[in-house]
Amino acid sequence: MKGRRRQKNLIRGRFAHGRLPEVEAFTASLPFDRRLFRHDIRGSIAHAQMLAKVGLLKASEMRAIAAGLERIENEIEGGRFKFDIADEDIHLAIERRLIALIGEPGRKLHTGRSRNDQVALDMRLYLRDELAGVIALIAELRAALIRIARRHVATIMPGYTHLQRAQPVTLAHHLLAYVEMLGRDRERFEQAAARTAVMPLGAGALAGTTLRLDRRMVARALGFKAITANSMDAVSDRDFVVDFLSAAALTQVHLSRMSEEIILWTSAEFGFAALPDEFSTGSSMMPQKKNPDLLELIRGKSGRVIGDLVAMLTVLKGLPLAYNSDLQEDKERVFDALDALKPALDLLAKLWPALRFDTGRMRAAAGGFALATDLAEYLVSRGSAFRQAHEIVGAIVRETVAAGRTLEDLSVADLRRHSSAFGADAIAMLRAENSVARRTIEGGPAPSTVKRRLKEIGRR
Structure with a gap:
């Protein structure tokens, strides 16, 4: 058939003809999985050291393999490595180059392993490193929010429900709500990291190997505390990928909510903060515009990360055991989620300290009818009874709105026309500072409570 050709591919010995170029291009993962090269090389060196220990490689062969792999790593990092789509994936690309560099010892490297357990190892190594980076970025964003909260323990602002002014809170209390969210995000990533840190190499294609390998030696060399207990599960398991994507999707949702609030706060309608020039975009037509494009894109990318999670779950839902090439789809989902999440965390950690808050405007918005409760x-x-009190104050609000006044304009006499239970001290209820200070319930916005929570967070 026209288009068929023989290929220099390490695993095509069984075939009389090469693949169609269209098939080759469609099935190759090399264009994206080359990102795993460092982890593939790290795993291969540990595998070679183990093969030497169990007598399947000579010490000289192991040293040649390790030196060759380190040279390949330098070539890839330096942009000198020549990738060939015929290699299909990063594993065969590295192996092909290793054989070209050191000859026969390179052909022994794949002893006792399959690309199925090899890619599972690479993904776990890669994600383990990336998860540590994500957790560190979350810590930086939380730290930025905590520093700002410490400066604004007594800064009054309105809290909202249904995007309507509800009750006065403090800026510190509002920011610490995001600190709590990010704390849960960190926990989820830590749990994902623990489930990722399980070593699968030795599972082979699906049924292990008859060769006497030392899986625990490889695990120790790579810093894994556990090895997989079932070879079929080892090569087909992508639960750890779903764990990461699930945590990433929820974190991105939290960042989207955070971005939306900054967009609102920096609008002329709110005016609670000024958007820094360094984080703003201009308009091609309207000279006065200062647009929050960065925040809008963080908000928009939440759809991508949620989509990555849904795509991965959809890939997995119909797969029989054990390995299937559908699992190749895991890499782009992980890479895409990381490429959206990591910059968002980093940029928000830089943006929050650059915001300048208009505390006077915040305070002015926190009074009025927000004190009805x-x-x-x-x-x-x-x-x-609360329902009776609710009805009385509702009538006060109705009458006050009709008169074009606010609650802060009322006198004791105005209040007593609705209920004789109002005393002179009721006027103190009509100041936002007093309202917030009295909300000392655990978890509440009172400055004393917020200071206590900040101390608890600092201890942790």
Whole structure:
């Protein structure tokens, strides 16, 4: 057939003809899995050392393999390595070059392993490193928020429900809500890292090998505390990938929510903060514009990361045991999620300290009708049922709105026309600072409570 050709491919000995170029291009993972080259080489060196220990390689062969692999790593890093799509993936590309460099010893490297357990190892090594980086980036963003919170323990601002002003809180309390979210994100990534750190090499294609390999030696060399217990599960398991993608998707959702709030706060309508020039984009038509493109893209990329999770789950849902090439789809999902998440974490950690808050505007927005609940709770403290107090204060709000006034404009006489339970001290309920200071319930926004929580976070 036209288009068929013989190929210099290490695993095509069984075939009389080469693949169609279209098939070769469609099935190759080399264009994206070359990103795993360092981890593939690290795993191969550990495998070679183990083969030498069990007598399947001579010491001189092992040294030649290790030196050859280190040279290949330098070639790839320096851009001198010549990739060939006929190699299919990074594993065969490195092996082909190793044989070209050192000859026969290079042909022994693949003893006792399959690309199935090899790629599982590479992915676990890669994700283990990346997860450590993600956890560090989360720590940096949390630290930035905590530093800002410490400066704004008493900065009053409105809290919102349904995007309507609800009750006064503090900027510190608001920021610490994101600190709590990121703390849970960190925990999820730490749990994902623990489940990733299991060594699969030795599972072979799916049923292990008859050769007497020392799997635990490889695990120790690569820093794994455990090895997989079932060879079929070892090569087909991508739960650890789903663990990462699930944690990444939820973290990206949290960053999206955070970005949305900064977009709102820096709008003219809110005016709570000014968007720094260094993080802003101009308009091609409107000279006055200062657009939050960075934040919009972080918000938009949440769809990509959520999509990566859904795509991976969809790949896995119909797969029989053990390995299937569908699993090749895991890499692009992981790479894509990391490429969205890591810069977002890094940039938000840089953006938050650069924001300049208009605390006066925040305070002004926190008064008015946001104090209605305080009036109702005042009545409750004087013996009223909450539903009765709710109705009384609702009538006060209705009357005050109709008069074009706010709650802060009212006198004791105004309040007592609705309920004789209001005393002179009720006026104190109509200041946002007093409202926040009284909310000392555990987990509440009172400055004393927030300071205590900041100390707890600092101890951890």
